[in-house]
Amino acid sequence: MRPAIEVAAIGRSFGRGGTEVTxxxxxxxxxxxxxxxxxxGGNGAGKTTLLRILSxxxxxxxxxxxxxxxxxxxxxxQARGALGVSFGGDRGLYGRLNARDNLRYFGTLRELGGRGxxxxxxxxxxxxxxxxxxxxxxxxxSKGMRQRLHLAxxxxxxxxxxxxxxxxxxxxxxxxxxxRDTVLxxxxxxxxxxLTSHYLLDVERLAQRVVLLRxxxxxxxxxxxxxxxxxxxxxxxxxxxxxxxxxLSASPLVDIRVRHEVDNWEAALRLxxxxxxxxxxxxxxxxxxxxxxxxxxxxxxxxxxxRLAGGTAAEAPVIGRSA
Numbered sequence: 523m524r525p526a527i528e529v530a531a532i533g534r535s536f537g538r539g540g541t542e543v544t545x546x547x548x549x550x551x552x553x554x555x556x557x558x559x560x561x562x563g564g565n566g567a568g569k570t571t572l573l574r575i576l577s578x579x580x581x582x583x584x585x586x587x588x589x590x591x592x593x594x595x596x597x598x599x600q601a602r603g604a605l606g607v608s609f610g611g612d613r614g615l616y617g618r619l620n621a622r623d624n625l626r627y628f629g630t631l632r633e634l635g636g637r638g639x640x641x642x643x644x645x646x647x648x649x650x651x652x653x654x655x656x657x658x659x660x661x662x663x664s665k666g667m668r669q670r671l672h673l674a675x676x677x678x679x680x681x682x683x684x685x686x687x688x689x690x691x692x693x694x695x696x697x698x699x700x701x702r703d704t705v706l707x708x709x710x711x712x713x714x715x716x717l718t719s720h721y722l723l724d725v726e727r728l729a730q731r732v733v734l735l736r737x738x739x740x741x742x743x744x745x746x747x748x749x750x751x752x753x754x755x756x757x758x759x760x761x762x763x764x765x766x767x768x769x770l771s772a773s774p775l776v777d778i779r780v781r782h783e784v785d786n787w788e789a790a791l792r793l794x795x796x797x798x799x800x801x802x803x804x805x806x807x808x809x810x811x812x813x814x815x816x817x818x819x820x821x822x823x824x825x826x827x828x829r830l831a832g833g834t835a836a837e838a839p840v841i842g843r844s845a
Contacts, residue, residue, distance in 0.1 A: 524591055526683050526714030527553035527576065533584035534571055545571045546738045548585070555682070558705070558715040560725045560746075563735035569718050572735070573685055576716070577607050589683050606681030608673045610689060617661030621652055621671055624660060628675045639678075646674040650704055666697025673704065684708060686717045690724055702727050722756065723820055725749075734830060742830050752830050755792040759800075761808060762788045762815040768807055775803065 534546040546568045553559045563569050574580040576587055578598040587594045589601040616624055625643045629635070634642065647653045650670040655663070660671065669689060676684060686705070690698035705728055709715060717728060725732065725746065732749040734742040742749075750756065755777070764785050770778045777792040791807075793800055 523554065525552035525588075526555045526557070526590055527559075527716060528588040528591075529572070529576070529585070530587070531585035532572065532575065532582045532587055534568075534575065534580070534582050544738060546575075546582070549735070549738070549740055550585075551733045551740060551743060553683075553714045553716055555714050556709055556712045557731065558709050558717060558729050559731045559733060560717045560719065560729035561733050561735065562718070562725070563741075566737075567735040568738040569735055570687075573609075573687060573716075573718070577605065577685060578602055603679065604682050606676035606679060606684045608676035608684070608689065609687040610669050610672045610691070612668065615660050615668060615671060618659055620659055621647065621656045621663075621674070624671065625674060625678060629678050632679050634678060642678060642680075646677045649677060649707075650674045651700060664697070666693045666701070669693060669697070669701060670704070673701065677708075682713060684713050684715045686715060686719075688719055689717070690719065690721060698723075721820065726756075749830075756795055756820075757793050758819045759791045759793065759804065760788065760815075760817045760819060761791070761804075761813060762786070763808070763811055763813040765812045768811055770807060773803060773807060775800075 529549055529551050532546055532549040533544070535542050535544045537543075549568070549572060551559075561569055561572070571580065575582050576589065576594060578594050578601055581595050590604040592598075592601040592604065594601045616627065619627070622643055625646065626639065629639045629643065644653070647656050650673050652667065652670055652674065655667065660668065663671065669692075673686075673689070676686075684705075689701055689705070693701065702724065705715060705717075715728070717724065719725060729746050731745055732743065733740060734749075742752075744752070764787070767780065767782055767787050768789060770780060770789060770791075773791070775791050775793060779790045781788045791804075
């Protein structure tokens with residue numbers, strides 16, 4: 523089966539201050555039709571540059587990239603016709619227009635028009651669950667509604683390949699899951715998705731495979747299950763209390779760090795996985811103590827990246843990180 527996305531030995535450099543900086547070097551991977559692949563990496567890893575190349579905004583210096591078999595340089599128009607892009611954020615939408623008018627404008631830019639565009643606008647609004655608010659001005663929309671409108675714009679041309687950049691950033695849990703459900707439905711229809719996200723939950727619930735970039739190269743590529751096992755933990759439970767320090771010496775949890783100041787203490791417990799035994803263990807560790815706060819922090823993908831790439835705990839702090 524022909525890959526929906528094919529990246530072969532892609533390289534790209536930029537000149538800065540008289541010095542050439544290589545951002546991508548020999549990047550190679552594929553995404554199959556109906557597959558969701560997470561493209562991960564820390565800041566400066568090359569993710570944004572690669573997405574810009576795949577979306578035909580930037581040309582590579584070396585190698586080739588294809589969308590549904592179309593070269594993103596020599597066949598850019600055909601590649602764009604197969605591609606939907608949703609980079610989200612607060613920019614790119616016209617706040618004084620309603621959702622229908624925003625979609626009509628972007629559809630016209632894509633040379634979609636007439637009665638067919640009107641029908642398609644109604645379809646994508648239904649697809650992203652915005653039909654009931656489609657006639658409201660976008661400036662009144664919540665963050666999640668704007669993210670879904672960005673996705674609707676990316677779906678206007680019925681793409682067979684979709685690129686998503688941080689699709690759930692800033693969304694509440696309900697909005698985030700609603701957007702994930704929409705993406706999963708697209709996958710079931712055969713749409714290939716390339717996803718970037720800093721949230722492990724997005725990767726766990728959406729991706730089937732992970733491609734990890736570091737300093738412009740593919741540092742790691744694996745199925746999702748292997749990635750999660752290498753990441754070492756799925757979440758951190760942060761417990762704050764006062765009085766006697768808890769005895770955490772014999773806990774089977776992955777890693778426990780304690781910070782103690784006078785009569786106050788703070789314990790960070792890293793979890794290998796979520797199961798009923800976790801709650802039993804927490805009760806054993808902190809029973810009878812004065813606990814003032816318990817907070818769960820999902821693992822951030824920078825932490826997984828640091829571990830897979832040989833990083834240290836200092837590069838992936840535990841305490842003070844919110845999901």
